[in-house]
Amino acid sequence: MYETDCWMDVTLTKKDAAGWVYRGEGAANIVLAYVGSYPPFIGKVMRLRKAPRNCALAMRSPSALNAHEHLLWKDIDQLIGSSDSELACQLFVEHVMKPLLGSQYVDAGMHVMVLKEFLEAVERDVISKRPIWRVDNAKIDTLCESVLLMSDYSLFAHGAQESRSCISVEIKPKCGFLPLSRFISEGTAIKRTITRFAMHQALKLHQGEIALISEYDPLDLFSGCKERIYKAIVDLFTTPQNNFRVFLNGYLIFGGLGCGAKDTNVSIAKAFEDSLKSVIEADAGKCTENLITLVAEAVQKSRVLDRLLEVQKLDSVDIEGAIHAYYEITCQQCLVCKELSDEQAKRFSVFHSASLDESLRIVKDYLIAATAKDCSLMICFRPRREGDSGSEYNNVCLKSTNQTFDFKVHFLDLDLKRLSKMEEHYELDKKIVSCYTEMIEGDEKRKKVTNLQPS
Incomplete structure (x- = not known):
């Protein structure tokens, strides 16, 4: 090695x-x-x-980083000293995300x-x-x-091949909380009650990116409750899209390569069940159920999502607040306030009168949180050999089969979010809320028409 x-x-x-x-x-x-x-x-x-x-x-x-990004990340010498964007991304993971999420x-x-x-x-x-x-x-x-x-990290051991099989599950958790920022407008207040994931599903369906809206709720996965975590994994398995993949000894056995996966039908579920038999000992038809149990218990036991949630919550003002700090940093006229009345713009004056250091903190925290909301979680399981009395790894036990698995957890896809994308983030946020609102209003109209029709 x-x-x-x-x-x-x-x-x-x-x-x-x-x-x-x-x-x-x-x-x-x-x-x-x-x-x-x-x-x-x-x-x-x-x-x-x-x-x-x-x-x-x-x-x-x-x-490389532009002048405003040099200002934004001025406290991290290694990052602002990078001459290539790819190297900057790696240094961001090393010096920003790694200390926050755990080495x-x-x-x-x-x-x-x-x-x-x-x-x-x-x-x-x-x-x-x-x-x-x-x-x-x-x-x-x-x-x-x-x-x-x-x-x-789809393999348990690195540097040498070993005889024991392993199975790995990759999850995109998405945002695990509902924003409470006072800067969320009346027109987008639905963000306080409906998850970003659920609203984005409506836009993806409208744009033809998905065929079926997922029942997955990130709040279930982040809840800490085993039953809700189990439900979240079941929902991800049912509509994996690009949010759920499974590997056996490093080879993909469930989910999509490079794009979203098909919704899980009987044929896909059976093929997946059969592929698990070499790792999970279970009665016929129970391998998938046992794997989902393993994942749920590993998520709960590791409490690794608690760490992720803390980082996600660095975004305390929402994009509707952070966009104003962005315009202050880049010394541009605020295009958001330009579209508001003087009375409406007053609520954002706190950003436009803030110090530069405060504006930098707000935007930096927002971008770090954006990375945490878009990362992946990889959990790799390896059956423990009979006679192994101890292990340096965490472990979970399948009570139904009396099988014990060592497991490891890692975060992936922790890329640096570029400052230049802030306006795109703001526009996407508006589009997501608008599309979801239109879908809900359309559903309500159809229900009214149905109820008015004679039986």
């Missing part, structure tokens, strides 16, 4: 491209997992930056130099595995000089 500093002098070439397989992707990056036999790469995943296919140069990520739960990874030939070879190898619409939109950015290498 290479230590971190050993990778500093390594450059990946074309011959190193073999053995990397497609694991998934988001809007900005593609993730590959290593399944080969070269010892330094075993137990690793690699994240590569994407570039828009038709305008790669025009839409490249910023080469035992976060791996910032390491940057490894690569040649263009390596990236081109990987691009050819994985293109057939990617969703067609993703391929049409973007490709691997072959002009990058480095990639991010991290431990593969």
Whole structure:
């Protein structure tokens, strides 16, 4: 196993491209997992930056933090000293998110130099595995000089293959609280009673991104109550979208690669049940139920979501407040207040009369919280061998089968949210609330018409 500093002098070439397989992707990056036999790469995943296919140069990520971001993160020398946006993201995880969420739960990874030939070879190898619409939109950015290498937390052990099977569950928890900010307007007050996840589902359905609205409620997952946590996992399993995936020995067995998964039907559920039999001892048809129990107990026992919730709640003023602080930092006319009457704008005067340091704190806390609301949680389980009396890991026991599992928990996808996206966050927030409100009003009208019709 290479230590971190050993990778500093390594450059990946074309011959190193073999053995990397497609694991998934988001809007900005593609993730590959290593399944080969070269010892330094075993137990690793690699994240590569994407570039828009038709305008790669025009839409490249910023080469570094801009002047306002230097001001925002001025207390973190390593971060503001970075010359590349990818390196800045890694340093953000290392110096901001890791201390907040706990070093035992976060791996910032390491940057490894690569040649263009390596990236081109990987691009050819994985293109057939990617969703067609993703391929049409973007490709691997072959002009990058480095990639991010991290431990593969869908595997229990790293650095060497072992005989014991393991199963890992990846969850996107989403925002686990209802905002109470006094800066939420009367027109968007529904945010205080309906979760962001539920409202966003309406917009995704309207835009054709999903076929069915999920019953998943993040408040259940964050509740600390085993029964509610269990319900949350069941709801995620029923409509996984891109919020729930399961891996067996590092290979995806449930959920989507690079896009949302289909809603779980009888055929998908049976195939998944069958795939669990090698790890979970249970009566016929009970493996899935037992896995969901394992996940619920691990979430409750680890209390790791308590940490995540604390970080999410750094956003105490909501985007409807933070956007005003953003305009103060960037020395722009506040476009939000411009659309308000003088009387309406008065409630936001506290932001426009605040000190620069206070504005920076508000926006920094908002962006950190935004990362915490959009991250993933990976829980990896390994059956404990008979005779193992102790373990350095947490464990949960399936009472129905008397099977004990060691488990580990890690946070993933802790990317730095860019200051330049604040206005987009504000506009998306308005669109989400508007779409949900229209859906509810439409449902109420249809109910009235139905009730008026003669029976």
